Amino acid sequence: MRAEVAPTSTSAPPPSGPVEAGLDRTRRAAEHWSIRLRDLLSTYLPLLLMLLLAAMTWWLVRVTPVPGAARLAEPPSQAPDYILGDVELVRYRSDGSLMARIRAREVRHYPVGDRVELDSAWLMADHAEGALLAQAERAVLTDEGQRIRLEGDVRLSRAATATQEAFDARTSVLDIDLQSGRAWTAEPVHWAQGSVQAQAAGLDFEQAGSRLQLKGPLQAQLKPAGQRGR
Numbered sequence: 001m002r003a004e005v006a007p008t009s010t011s012a013p014p015p016s017g018p019v020e021a022g023l024d025r026t027r028r029a030a031e032h033w034s035i036r037l038r039d040l041l042s043t044y045l046p047l048l049l050m051l052l053l054a055a056m057t058w059w060l061v062r063v064t065p066v067p068g069a070a071r072l073a074e075p076p077s078q079a080p081d082y083i084l085g086d087v088e089l090v091r092y093r094s095d096g097s098l099m100a101r102i103r104a105r106e107v108r109h110y111p112v113g114d115r116v117e118l119d120s121a122w123l124m125a126d127h128a129e130g131a132l133l134a135q136a137e138r139a140v141l142t143d144e145g146q147r148i149r150l151e152g153d154v155r156l157s158r159a160a161t162a163t164q165e166a167f168d169a170r171t172s173v174l175d176i177d178l179q180s181g182r183a184w185t186a187e188p189v190h191w192a193q194g195s196v197q198a199q200a201a202g203l204d205f206e207q208a209g210s211r212l213q214l215k216g217p218l219q220a221q222l223k224p225a226g227q228r229g230r
Contacts (some may be wrong), residue, residue, distance in 0.1 A: 031044045068142065078106040080117075087118075091178060098126045100178040102148070104139070116141040122134055123148065127181040127207040130161045134183075156183060156205075164210050167193035169203065181207030191215075195223045 029187070069229040089102040104118035121139035125132040137152030152172045158165040171189040184204040191214060202215035 001053070006161075010020065020138070022139075078112060081111050083108050089141075089145075093179070100125045100148075102141075114144070116145070121148075121150065123176070123206075125176060125178050125181055129207045129210055130158050130164070131189070132176070132181065132183065132207060133157045133159075138173070146177065146179050148176050148178065150176070154185075161210075165194040167191065169205075171203075197221050197223060 003126040003197055007206035013156040049092045084107045085105065086210050087104050089100075089104075089107075091099040091102070101124045102118070105225055106118070108117045109115070110117070117137040118141070119137070121134075121136050123132075123134040123139070125134070134154065134156045136150035136154040139151065141147070141151045142149065151173050156169040156171075156174060158164075158167055169191050171185050171187050173187045174183055174185045180182040182205070184202070186202045189200050189203045191200060191203065196220060198214055200214035200216065202220045204213040204215070205211070
């Protein structure tokens with residue numbers, strides 16, 4: 001006689017009761033936070049990317065070298081861009097005639113204002129009424145080389161002409177318009193011409209017509225004939 005025994009299962013029974021409820025709550029909570037995280041990312045991710053892009057743009061602007069066009073807007077240097085020694089400059093009028101010849105021990109050109117400075121300057125301003133000669137410790141060319149200002153122990157002279165005696169003037173500052181042949185100063189000046197010696201507060205001289213104006217107060221004296229030229 002054979003007895004049959006029903007097979008028994010070795011696996012654990014499925015959870016039930018409080019354990020199953022706890023697992024279900026944990027699963028729902030995880031799904032809930034996953035959904036909220038996706039919602040937050042979809043809402044704020046574009047803003048975060050824009051902020052990141054703005055920060056990178058600011059950093060690139062700070063570290064990128066300034067282009068050449070922007071550098072041109074910087075204030076120009078006050079230093080001379082070239083220096084020349086033992087120079088002779090020649091200026092001509094529009095008709096090709098000689099206007100002036102200038103010599104200097106040293107010439108410095110400044111890009112600011114296109115300024116030209118000269119040391120130990122010598123000048124010959126040519127004119128139909130006679131050439132003016134001038135010399136000074138230093139000089140400045142302005143107005144595209146048409147006007148020159150002489151400074152420091154300035155001497156102005158002209159040789160005798162058919163109608164005018166030679167003259168010699170000394171002052172500390174003198175402006176000369178090379179085109180018109182006019183020379184003027186508002187500084188004290190000593191004027192000597194023939195038998196006349198004068199001390200004036202300034203002068204205005206024009207080569208055309210040899211017109212001279214000595215500005216007062218004025219002191220003048222007449223030298224005896226035997227002392228002329230001394």
